[in-house]
Amino acid sequence: MDAWHSFGACKEPVSCCGGPKKSQGSAPLPELLEAQKVASGPKASELKAKIEAEQHALRRMRMCLRDICNR
Numbered sequence: 001m002d003a004w005h006s007f008g009a010c011k012e013p014v015s016c017c018g019g020p021k022k023s024q025g026s027a028p029l030p031e032l033l034e035a036q037k038v039a040s041g042p043k044a045s046e047l048k049a050k051i052e053a054e055q056h057a058l059r060r061m062r063m064c065l066r067d068i069c070n071r
Helices: 042-069
Strands: none
Touching: none
């Protein structure tokens, strides 16, 4: 006996849940739909990395402008 039958969740004989006996007139099971993914925002580490990359790019631009203006 499987877990469903031992806990009383399934009231049918063992054959209802894929036991050794299968009835001839059983209908095919419907396909299960995929669960929708919950849209979550970016992780804190991703945000931190993005901010650091932007700060680095701004620093380089400032250095370039300083070099151009000092010529």
